Amino acid sequence: MKARQLAICDSDKGYLKMLQAYLQKKNPADFEILIFDAVSKALEASWEISFEILLVGEGIYDADVTKIKASKVYILQEDGLKGITGYSMILKYQSMERLITQVLEEFALDENCSSVERCGKNRTTLISFYSPDRHKGQSAAALGAAQILVEKGYQVLYLNLMPFMGFEELLQTSYEADVTDFMYFALRHSDKLLYKLDSLKRSIHGVDYLPPAFDYADLIHIDKCDWETVMNLLLYHSDYTHIVIDLSETCQGFYELLDNSDQVYLLTDKTTVYGQARLTHFKSLLQAKEYEKILKHTVEFELPRNWEDQCERLENLPTSSIGIWMKGVIDKGA
Numbered sequence: 001m002k003a004r005q006l007a008i009c010d011s012d013k014g015y016l017k018m019l020q021a022y023l024q025k026k027n028p029a030d031f032e033i034l035i036f037d038a039v040s041k042a043l044e045a046s047w048e049i050s051f052e053i054l055l056v057g058e059g060i061y062d063a064d065v066t067k068i069k070a071s072k073v074y075i076l077q078e079d080g081l082k083g084i085t086g087y088s089m090i091l092k093y094q095s096m097e098r099l100i101t102q103v104l105e106e107f108a109l110d111e112n113c114s115s116v117e118r119c120g121k122n123r124t125t126l127i128s129f130y131s132p133d134r135h136k137g138q139s140a141a142a143l144g145a146a147q148i149l150v151e152k153g154y155q156v157l158y159l160n161l162m163p164f165m166g167f168e169e170l171l172q173t174s175y176e177a178d179v180t181d182f183m184y185f186a187l188r189h190s191d192k193l194l195y196k197l198d199s200l201k202r203s204i205h206g207v208d209y210l211p212p213a214f215d216y217a218d219l220i221h222i223d224k225c226d227w228e229t230v231m232n233l234l235l236y237h238s239d240y241t242h243i244v245i246d247l248s249e250t251c252q253g254f255y256e257l258l259d260n261s262d263q264v265y266l267l268t269d270k271t272t273v274y275g276q277a278r279l280t281h282f283k284s285l286l287q288a289k290e291y292e293k294i295l296k297h298t299v300e301f302e303l304p305r306n307w308e309d310q311c312e313r314l315e316n317l318p319t320s321s322i323g324i325w326m327k328g329v330i331d332k333g334a
Helices: 013-026 041-046 061-065 096-109 137-151 179-188 188-198 216-220 224-237 254-260 273-287 291-298 312-320 322-331
Strands: 005-009 034-036 050-058 070-077 087-090 125-130 157-158 202-203 207-210 241-248 263-267 297-303
Touching: 005 013, 005 041, 005 207, 013 034, 013 096, 034 041, 034 061, 041 061, 050 096, 070 096, 125 137, 125 254, 125 322, 137 157, 137 207, 137 241, 137 312, 137 322, 157 216, 157 224, 179 188, 179 224, 179 297, 202 263, 207 241, 224 241, 224 254, 263 273, 263 291, 263 322, 297 322, 312 322
Parallel strands: 005 034, 005 050, 050 070, 070 087, 125 241, 125 263, 157 207, 157 241, 263 297
Antiparallel strands: 202 207
């Protein structure tokens, strides 16, 4: 299958090279990136292979742009004085992350634009983290493990399914959409999953992640079959080598996700009678529901004391006490 092409046409060669370098590094939805410093060059190239997406600088725009073969054309707006109409307008001078997010978001929603018919090279490895006693260190451990896998050279997607994560405060950021928006989109437009994924995902220490749900009730309302559908899309239609799930009971596919995981990391606290009792209860429930085989690919682990003192920055967990600890846990589970 020929690569789909994202073309950029602008007279500012410095801007072109900067945007090209960014896109080649991020590799959104497997696009081949092409750059042109003249409309005539883009026109000639498009007649050989039609572009999927074309970004045209407002300053270089002329009537020949209408002749370029492209599924979707965006104008990189500078001052708006040219009065160009009939195309989607994207602010040229903004963060490249935001620019590409807007492009892919609109492209994914456009019914006239083509879909992505592809499969990943291999099934992605699914890793789940869970704590029966709802230990507050579960997310730090899961995200730390994801960052360690990235440092080992893997491509990792982290999905947080906890009710209250607080990422916006912890990371000093804000989200306009979250993992539930991705779920509902993927269920309606499975053929455009990669576009939506690349428009919504964020990155932390090389780990891609989808913003956690703002309202956990939105997660509860997604039924078991829909969880299975979306997870299979991610496992078989993305190029991630690993998906790390930070799991809670808000997911109706809770048992099935654990059962389908290649590895389950179970955070425990055996130093207290309550922690031990909840762990025993969890294992007994798995056996009662005939999911005892989950325990065969489960690694139990505890966290070092006072781990919170060195884990304030989620952006660099591998150098923290919890990160160093998780390296040993991952090596044990390998």
